[in-house]
Amino acid sequence: MQTAWRIVHQNHISGAFSGEGARLGGGRWNSEGFAIVYAAESLSLALFEIIVHLEFKAALKLYKAIPVNYPETIVEILDPSTLPEGWNTPHPHPSTLLTGNHWIRQGSSAILQVPSAIVPIESNLLINPVHPDFQALEIGDPIDLPLDPRVLEKLK
Template sequence: MPLFYRIVQESWADSAFDGEGARLYGGRWNSPGVPAVYLAESRALAALEILVHAPREALRLNWIVIELDVPDSLIDKVPSSKLPENWRLQPSSQQAQVFGTRWLRDFRNLALLLPSVVIPEEKSLLLNPKDPAMRDLKPGKPKPFSFDPRLAASP
């Protein structure tokens, strides 16, 4: 069973897997209005995802990391050749959002394994919090996570 990681501010621990933030604001692979949860295949990749999105001063906040085992049978894999051509655009392309939103709305499976934009050779996991299989997953106990203070320093 692959292990994935989610880093969130400590105040969001209880709602880390409800998909509400992504529902409100959208994300690379989901349009606003569609809940989704983003995880990474390593703590380091999860931390990099925070670094590219959060202002440096936010790194001084209280963060936690939560591990989640996801059975292979609940993970869809898509070859890079099947992804929208411009999936790496900044900000996220509409085509990437449409691709992920369609997958989420079709309830094809609980999770979709995708390349990370930050490091395309590594994987992110798009989780559908509305999928019935979500009830069977047991996230690990939140553990403190801190960023090296040098990352929060002004350049």
């Protein structure tokens, strides 16, 4: 089993693995209307992914980290070389939206491993909450973000 991390606002813990937030607002790898759960291979990458999107860094105190264990057999890996130049611009690129939407429509796997737009040599995981293999995930209990206070001081 491998472990990934999802960071969510404490008010959204109960629906953290529903994909509802991404379905309503879209994301880098999905258009509105497509439910996807975003996670990262490491807690530090998950934290970094949240930090770049937060307007008020002090809000990190309101977030929780949730570990999720998964078998490697339910993961499909996207070859980063298939992505066009500029796929990792600050706003979602049409190629990433099409890739994620196609993956959800096809239902080819419960998890799609994709490169992080922020740290492209590391990976994020897209989780399909309606795929039959979603049941193989072991979702852990939410924990407080184990942050050194200096992190918030430096991010003001």
